[in-house]
Amino acid sequence: MELHYKITGNGQPIIFLHGLFGSLDNLAGLAREFANNYQTIQIDLRNHGLSPWSDAHNYQLMADDISKLINQLGLNDVILIGHSMGGKVAMQLTGRVAHLIAQVIILDIAPVNYLHDSHTNVFNAINAGLEAEVENKNQLHTIMGKYLDEATIQFLLKSYKSDHWLFNFKAITEHYTDIRAWHEISPYRQPILFIKGAQSNYIIDDYYGDILTQFPYATIEIVEGAGHNVHYDKPKQVIALIKNWLD
Known part of the structure; x- marks a missing residue:
């Protein structure tokens, strides 16, 4: 790779x-x-x-x-x-x-x-944005605000460019146990x-x-x-x- x-x-x-x-x-x-x-x-x-x-x-x-x-x-x-x-x-x-x-x-x-899942709210926030099919970062920010504090939202949005996530959310979700x-x-x-x-x-x-x-x-x-x-x-x-x- x-x-x-x-x-x-x-x-x-x-x-x-x-x-x-x-x-x-x-x-x-x-x-x-x-x-x-x-x-x-x-x-x-x-x-x-x-x-x-x-x-x-x-x-x-x-x-x-x-x-x-x-x-x-x-x-x-x-x-x-x-x-x-x-x-x-x-x-x-x-x-x-x-x-x-x-x-x-x-x-x-x-x-x-x-053993503890410390990213539940992050997964929920990203999933909510994906399900809502948001059209821009402002809409995504509003949705994520229901789950996360402002500092976490700003951190995550650094990896949101051209209306898509730069990280492979599917792979991260499937391998979260491996990551922990x-x-x-x-x-x-x-x-x-x-x-x-x-x-x-x-x-x-x-x-x-x-x-x-x-x-x-x-x-x-x-x-x-x-x-x-x-x-x-x-x-x-x-x-x-x-x-x-x-x-």
């Missing part, structure tokens, strides 16, 4: 991997902060953004996609920064191309099988940074053991006042943590 990506700058490569229903633009704020000193590579994961659609969607396949792109671009000494679903992709990559990875930063996700899942990998015995939003329940105390089983040398930093989109809620704090980690 030939993924869509954007490269800026020169130097040691940093790959940015977005979360569910997102695109490469979701981590653009972080990428801009590092483009002067690194080569930043923002990627649309399969079934998202401008990357190809597929009926198949799981972490093994997404990790394969990124591994192939790393080899295609001839990268090594790679820094991985992944949020949510993209964070799980980054974690899976440590079990595939560890020899090409220099650093890993995971934004608010753990290597666990999430985690498949164990060999322990990655190198330092790795997890950044948790204090108000998020994606990394709870019960998951610390799971993190340390897969990543024995993990460091977990907590950002106060931030939720799951920790890089959006508190960008200065997250950038400072990443820069300190890389230094």
